Amino acid sequence: MKIAITGATGYIGQRLILAALRAGHEVLALSRRPPASRSSVKWYPFDLADTMPLSFPHDLDAVYHLAADTRHPQGADQVERTAAQRLINAAGVIGAKFVFISSQTARANAPTGYGRIKWQIERLTLEAGGWVIRPGQVYGGPERGLFGQLCGILRHLPVLPVFFPAPVVQPVHVDDLAAALLACPALGVPTMLCVGAPGATNFTTFLKAIVRGRTGGRQPLCIPVPTMLIRGAGWFLGPRLNAQLGFDRLSSLFTLPQMDTEADLERLKLTLRPLSSGMSRSGRCRRELLREAHILLTYVLRMPPASLLMRRYVRAIEAFRTGRALRLPQLILRFPALLALLDGAGCVEAAFRSELVWRLNTAVMLAEASPQGARRFLGLERVHGWKWSALRMTLAIMSEFVRRMVQLFLRPILACVGRRGTFQ
Amino acid sequence: MIGESEMHFDVVIVGSGPAGVSAAFPLIEAGLNVLMVDGGCGTTLNPPVGQFLDIRRADASQWQWMVGRNFHSVRHSDAVSPKLRVPTHEAVFEGFGAANSIVADDFVVVGSLAPGGLSNAWGCGVACFTDFELAPFPVAPAEMRVSYGAVARRIGVSGAREDDLSDFFGLDEWSQPPMPIDELQGGLLARYSRCRDRLLQNGFRLGRARVAALTEPLGARSACDQSGCCLWGCARRALYSATEDLKLLLGRNGFHYRSGFVVERVSQEGEYIAVTGRCEAGSGLVRARRVLLAAGTLASTRLALQAIDHRVPVSLQSCPTAAFMLWLPQRLGRFHSKSFGLGQLSYSLTLVDGTQCFGSLFNTTGIPVSEFARHMPFGKRLGVDLLEPLLTSCVVGNLFLPGGMTDVTLRLDANDRLVVRGAYREEVATLMAEVHRRLRASFWRLGAVVMPTSFKIGLPGADIHYAASLPMRTEPGRGETDPYGELAGAAGIHVVDGASLSSLPAKSHALTIMANSDRISRHLVKILR
Numbered sequence: 008m009k010i011a012i013t014g015a016t017g018y019i020g021q022r023l024i025l026a027a028l029r030a031g032h033e034v035l036a037l038s039r040r041p042p043a044s045r046s047s048v049k050w051y052p053f054d055l056a057d058t059m060p061l062s063f064p065h066d067l068d069a070v071y072h073l074a075a076d077t078r079h080p081q082g083a084d085q086v087e088r089t090a091a092q093r094l095i096n097a098a099g100v101i102g103a104k105f106v107f108i109s110s111q112t113a114r115a116n117a118p119t120g121y122g123r124i125k126w127q128i129e130r131l132t133l134e135a136g137g138w139v140i141r142p143g144q145v146y147g148g149p150e151r152g153l154f155g156q157l158c159g160i161l162r163h164l165p166v167l168p169v170f171f172p173a174p175v176v177q178p179v180h181v182d183d184l185a186a187a188l189l190a191c192p193a194l195g196v197p198t199m200l201c202v203g204a205p206g207a208t209n210f211t212t213f214l215k216a217i218v219r220g221r222t223g224g225r226q227p228l229c230i231p232v233p234t235m236l237i238r239g240a241g242w243f244l245g246p247r248l249n250a251q252l253g254f255d256r257l258s259s260l261f262t263l264p265q266m267d268t269e270a271d272l273e274r275l276k277l278t279l280r281p282l283s284s285g286m287s288r289s290g291r292c293r294r295e296l297l298r299e300a301h302i303l304l305t306y307v308l309r310m311p312p313a314s315l316l317m318r319r320y321v322r323a324i325e326a327f328r329t330g331r332a333l334r335l336p337q338l339i340l341r342f343p344a345l346l347a348l349l350d351g352a353g354c355v356e357a358a359f360r361s362e363l364v365w366r367l368n369t370a371v372m373l374a375e376a377s378p379q380g381a382r383r384f385l386g387l388e389r390v391h392g393w394k395w396s397a398l399r400m401t402l403a404i405m406s407e408f409v410r411r412m413v414q415l416f417l418r419p420i421l422a423c424v425g426r427r428g429t430f431q
Numbered sequence: 432m433i434g435e436s437e438m439h440f441d442v443v444i445v446g447s448g449p450a451g452v453s454a455a456f457p458l459i460e461a462g463l464n465v466l467m468v469d470g471g472c473g474t475t476l477n478p479p480v481g482q483f484l485d486i487r488r489a490d491a492s493q494w495q496w497m498v499g500r501n502f503h504s505v506r507h508s509d510a511v512s513p514k515l516r517v518p519t520h521e522a523v524f525e526g527f528g529a530a531n532s533i534v535a536d537d538f539v540v541v542g543s544l545a546p547g548g549l550s551n552a553w554g555c556g557v558a559c560f561t562d563f564e565l566a567p568f569p570v571a572p573a574e575m576r577v578s579y580g581a582v583a584r585r586i587g588v589s590g591a592r593e594d595d596l597s598d599f600f601g602l603d604e605w606s607q608p609p610m611p612i613d614e615l616q617g618g619l620l621a622r623y624s625r626c627r628d629r630l631l632q633n634g635f636r637l638g639r640a641r642v643a644a645l646t647e648p649l650g651a652r653s654a655c656d657q658s659g660c661c662l663w664g665c666a667r668r669a670l671y672s673a674t675e676d677l678k679l680l681l682g683r684n685g686f687h688y689r690s691g692f693v694v695e696r697v698s699q700e701g702e703y704i705a706v707t708g709r710c711e712a713g714s715g716l717v718r719a720r721r722v723l724l725a726a727g728t729l730a731s732t733r734l735a736l737q738a739i740d741h742r743v744p745v746s747l748q749s750c751p752t753a754a755f756m757l758w759l760p761q762r763l764g765r766f767h768s769k770s771f772g773l774g775q776l777s778y779s780l781t782l783v784d785g786t787q788c789f790g791s792l793f794n795t796t797g798i799p800v801s802e803f804a805r806h807m808p809f810g811k812r813l814g815v816d817l818l819e820p821l822l823t824s825c826v827v828g829n830l831f832l833p834g835g836m837t838d839v840t841l842r843l844d845a846n847d848r849l850v851v852r853g854a855y856r857e858e859v860a861t862l863m864a865e866v867h868r869r870l871r872a873s874f875w876r877l878g879a880v881v882m883p884t885s886f887k888i889g890l891p892g893a894d895i896h897y898a899a900s901l902p903m904r905t906e907p908g909r910g911e912t913d914p915y916g917e918l919a920g921a922a923g924i925h926v927v928d929g930a931s932l933s934s935l936p937a938k939s940h941a942l943t944i945m946a947n948s949d950r951i952s953r954h955l956v957k958i959l960r
Contacts, residue, residue: 195711196711196713276501306811306812307811307812307815309812315491319494322502323502323505326501326502326505327502327505327506344812346812347810347812347813350810350811350812351810365508367811368508368801368805368811369505369508370811371801371804371805371811371815372498372504372505372508372799372801373494373498373505375497375799375800375801376493376494376497376498376799377491377493377494378487378488378489378490378491378493381487381488381493382488383815383819384799384800384801384815384818384819385484385487385767385796385800385819386767386819386820386823387484387487387488387767389819389820391764391765391766391823392764393763393764394764395764395820396763396764396820396821396823396824397763397764397820399816399817399819399820400817400820400821402816403809403813403816403817404817406813406816407809407810407813407817410810410813
């Protein structure tokens with residue numbers, strides 16, 4: 008595709024460009040300042056307040072409108088609406104798809120001007136047959152946008168504010184959002200898509216994830232803060248200071264309408280990465296998962312797995328589970344064969360047990376589908392003949408018997424495993 | 432777009448599966464103007480090319496077709512059949528229930544929006560219904576026979592051999608020679624010929640499976656090379672899929688095809704039938720003198736019930752199934768070898784009360800070991816330790832009981848959704864126990880052991896043999912069809928897929944669906960021309 012991106016230097020824009028280039032698309036960046044990856048994209052100076060006529064190259068496939076004035080000074084409504092209309096018209100002339108990045112706060116009667124103008128532009132976009140994407144709480148990657156503000160605040164605060172009544176957010180990693188944006192033009196009939204974690208995440212959980220992943224990791228003291236206080240402060244500070252300190256955006260979080268995202272994610276064929284891995288600087292928290300992959304796959308294969316296979320296992324866990332590694336006992340971490348003690352053991356805590364079953368089944372499926380697995384599962388390089396086969400089968404059956412007996416003996420010890428099962 | 436709203440056709444065929452394409456041939460040959468529509472979920476991944484064992488040994492990218500780049504088989508690890516986990520068939524099963532407004536309660540619902548329908552992923556079992564089995568049909572067996580022949584020759588079937596199942600299958604005159612048999616099943620068959628009389632007395636008959644797979648080239652399709660990749664799809668196109676017929680039809684005069692058009696409603700409009708549906712560009716409408724419903728039993732039933740606004744539950748037949756593993760101890764220690772991955776042997780078993788059941792045996796090489804490991808009462812590591820030397824001397828079998836033994840109701844609810852509810856009849860549990868016992872005894876005589884705990888009864892609907900929801904009757908009532916599949920109360924709408932079969936014996940029914948569709952279509956030619 009050949010795509011144009013407004014707000015190309017912004018938090019989302021920057022990541023969208025990277026994702027687009029990685030997918031082999033050609034990118035035109037529309038922004039006030041040239042984008043960082045200037046060599047590989049074409050830059051066109053663009054300001055929301057421009058009034059000059061706008062024209063796009065004829066072979067452009069899609070226009071992504073990300074630019075917005077988040078400080079939202081007086082009179083911005085008109086400016087943003089006009090800018091959006093100009094872009095929609097210009098895209099319409101050449102038949103390019105139009106994708107508008109809105110906000111979860113968008114409503115006709117939103118408490119912030121930001122939410123109201125987003126709502127108005129949503130209408131314009133949908134009327135013109137364009138796509139509207141409503142992202143949840145965007146996080147991850149470079150510390151910019153509201154996410155950057157939150158990181159900054161938490162880094163300087165000696166305590167962790169716990170707002171009550173507890174607001175909820177639907178986090179989406181900035182790179183997952185970029186993937187959704189790139190996927191939508193190919194989906195057929197344009198519509199509005201909500202992109203965020205399907206279930207609501209408590210805002211405090213979200214802040215704690217930032218602390219864990221970004222600001223040092225030690226859990227600071229939690230101080231309850233009534234949301235009324237923030238709103239009161241906002242009123243007291245006046246609109247300008249309020250906007251500068253980010254209080255208005257913070258208070259808009261407290262009245263977020265929950266989005267039903269499941270069907271839209273399904274349509275986009277997108278599985279969002281879990282918060283815990285998305286929050287780390289690399290966007291993935293793989294070291295522990297790789298260790299788990301090593302243990303489970305070694306247990307199944309009876310030999311160390313190829314590194315590609317381990318990474319495949321990690322991706323599967325990230326795609327379908329919480330992305331957290333199982334907490335396995337130290338001894339098993341050192342001797343993967345000891346996983347036999349936990350495999351199918353009835354006394355292990357129930358949630359841990361069913362999670363282990365799922366992960367072991369996945370490990371078996373993935374391990375088998377590799378040349379390494381083919382040798383092990385099909386016995387391609389084994390000595391055959393009925394004596395050897397009978398011997399191996401007898402050994403397996405006897406070992407299974409012994410394994411069950413040992414599991415029975417170690418019942419009291421095994422029952423402790425998984426109690427702290429924080430894989431969820 | 433072919434079917435602009437003003438376009439009129441002689442016939443619109445809804446669905447491009449085996450029933451749809453079989454109906455199309457006689458119509459096209461008679462010079463009629465035909466439009467075929469389907470849901471258009473295209474295939475995204477090609478089947479593996481080459482010998483299964485060679486690819487497994489060397490190809491580092493095998494996980495892409497074994498598990499899928501998006502981890503398709505992990506995502507569907509709860510699915511009832513290994514087939515539903517195969518990444519190369521992902522598009523075949525995708526989105527069927529949702530697109531066709533079908534909801535299920537305690538019943539496995541499977542269907543397809545893909546060009547070629549479920550035949551992209553079928554077991555290729557073919558059989559003719561005997562005159563006895565055709566008795567509930569308001570059709571002369573001789574008339575069916577003509578159509579059986581035409582379809583069997585067109586799609587290419589193999590397995591012809593004078594054996595104890597020749598009459599049961601009834602299609603040897605049109606068949607290619609049988610597949611080369613592997614040493615496991617060859618051994619079973621050899622032993623069968625030695626103790627045949629005893630087994631026949633017990634109602635057990637064994638013979639070569641008849642399959643829609645080529646042992647000799649046919650048109651652009653190559654003969655089977657025993658690659659063992661059958662489960663994943665055949666790169667040589669030796670296995671029949673309705674897409675093969677679709678390719679033949681596409682060049683023909685008078686044939687129009689529109690993929691990606693999901694039919695939502697079929698209704699009478701004066702002398703025409705209007706077919707409305709949705710596609711990427713929005714909604715669409717085409718008109719025709721006749722409409723043939725071949726969207727798969729469940730989807731066709733929904734459209735038919737909706738057309739006559741019939742909101743009373745109708746019944747459906749579906750074969751209770753089971754699967755089991757056979758161990759041939761004297762073959763212990765052999766190597767995996769190349770072999771045909773679908774049915775090589777079939778058996779039929781007559782129970783004490785006269786119930787006929789049927790099943791086939793399969794080589795295990797091309798089936799992932801993880802499919803067995805998941806059912807083993809063993810730890811994973813030792814489970815694989817045991818299965819690896821064991822599986823080379825094992826075959827797996829399946830079993831079907833007659834379709835009337837599942838009580839299934841289909842009801843069109845107020846929102847025009849089809850609600851499917853089903854359960855096995857009470858006697859199924861006892862019959863399954865008898866079958867299990869009898870199979871154990873019969874195979875024991877053949878030197879094979881039905882592995883303990885391996886006999887597993889499937890969930891209702893897991894057979895994916897659904898039929899007889901709108902049965903053909905001489906004098907059809909509401910919710911039934913006439914001898915040519917024409918829906919009572921909706922002239923011009925014909926049901927040509929499994930829905931209009933009059934009954935479903937324990938037997939592969941695809942060929943009968945195709946033959947019936949061919950027969951109805953021949954009749955329509957006479958009327959429309």
